[in-house]
Amino acid sequence: MSDSLLDIWSLRRRAARDSARHSKRVKEAIRENLRDLISDASIISSDGKKKIKIPIRYLDNYRFKHGENKNEEGVGQGNDGNKPGDAIAHDGTGQPGPGGGQAGDGDGEDIYEEEITVAELVDMMLEDLDLPWLEKKENMVEIETENIKFTDISEVGPLSNVDKKKTVYENMKRNAKLGVGPIIHKIRPEDMRYKVWEMEIEYHSNAAVYFLMDRSGSMDDDKKYIAKSFFFWLSHFCKTKYSNVELIFIAHDTSARIVPEKDFFRITNSGGTMCSSAYQLALDDIEEKHPPSMWNNYVFAFSDGDNWPSDNNKCMEIVKELLEVCTAVGYGEIDTDSFYNYGGLFSWSTLHEEFKKHINHPHFLTASIQKREDIYTCLRQFLKIEAGEDE
Template identity: 35%
Template structure:
């Protein structure tokens, strides 16, 4: 039986989640929630909501005691405060709400109308699982099936004529005991690897990297909801490329030139070495301000066409607008590939407000 207070608490949680859905675009385009991310939960600050509660003050003489006149202030409200001038606007109540990453993915899918991803047919890794789907006469006591044991004992006593309906006492003996048993089955487990590539040359500022970090958080959240296992790898580059950890990916800035082909070469080597194409669904997300050494475009486009697009479910290129970058590379991609490669998606990200539409463009094909 559910108590009224539990029903009220559940209703309040639904109101809170409705508030989050209403403001999801704001949360997507800002970083206020990423810093509150735990292993499976994200703490979201929701404004203008508060849990109803009693607030106790300092009473003088108790309630209803002593003489008084109509309109006379009660308690300490008539004393002059020690702080500054009183304000005229109501305060803003901020409530920290824990939301699971699964719930966030569902909200994201609903808001962006994202189709569920269909994994590649051959990209499966078999995983052995034990399923308790049979009964045996022997086994450990921890797996004894009490219902089956009772039924077996009852059937035996009825057959032997010793069962008394007026005194329905059933006493199992050793031969009556039944135990749960298992069979090992092989199940397909869809896996995905996400390769993030970012230009960290001098023209990419901290603001551009923060946009990349925000968009990557939501990409991770969605893909993790679609696959049993997700691996993430990070590649940074200026004129040369290298694989790094997540922290280094978002906090490195170099002063050299830009050769995008070096990042593609590193990505190809990483995938061929660790993630066979017939076992993994592969996603690449490249972020850049569009700068590239002019003579390198030919080599970069060749690697993309011959080595990467053929093995990727999606290759997404996001061009982050920078005051220092030329922005030319996205035009080279459009000229070389569109509309011939359906798994290549291009997006121009002018500012934080463009993150929402960029995510929808990247993930909206359901690949």
């Protein structure tokens, strides 16, 4: 094989390794900043098309070079337990880091910002999750996706489907048989190899997801922000992961109404709280438009639990009815007051406490959020992959 070909293939392998390292570094950076990213106000207030900047350490193509032997002589193999990526030597003369010390004259760490979309971020942070207990339903929509799957190799085909690697291999094999040697030389028609592809057919179960948000006066700015953040990520998760899903947005105080998505995230707060109005509207809409024989229905509600006491019993009854026509019902309660230690004040029994007393159903999911950093944990509680497995 010629030296030039070896160089090309070496570069290709190195590029693949660098790409894999880069992808791994991006995911590590996202994991390190995950809770901050999920609660980032600039992302939540955007239309979802905004590019998100992730700070990542620069990746250099590392190589060995002769050192100055400042501290030690000879060579060695490092310490036991070393693994790829570990630092294998330090000379102990590093400059002071950032902070209260004097400015150093050494090089700083190279940091750059990787831009990713909301959809890409959703893929990375929620890739192992799913809508719980998603079932196949009657009249599923059969979608011919645009994803092309290469399934075989052929000796005939269009030039656009040429498999370069297989073609080069066949050419080298033919030249070796002719005594020329295993080199690339005079590619002929009989060397050509083509990828054979087919369009994938995917079957998607119908799913309708209802978003119920308390917009009453007791939902202060912080509580409202937490609720909107949760629904922002849940809506983008559904759009990114499922091809055939309907999202229905319901806002309520003492009365409820279905609103457009853009209005749902901009709506202001006022009025008292009667959560039963939202549950009843969701139930009516399911019975009218999304029969459970054809749809996986999900209802996710968020409130501060400060519901009018006389309305609690009605909520219990409607939620029990919803569980008969829904694949799952989730309730998240925003309890920032207890986080800031306001628990000593008299308060009514929250809706969350009433649900725990009166509803015991495996597909009824509850969560309590005390601060913005809990949003990610709550998403995983409602979408954990274990819940999607058959019981």
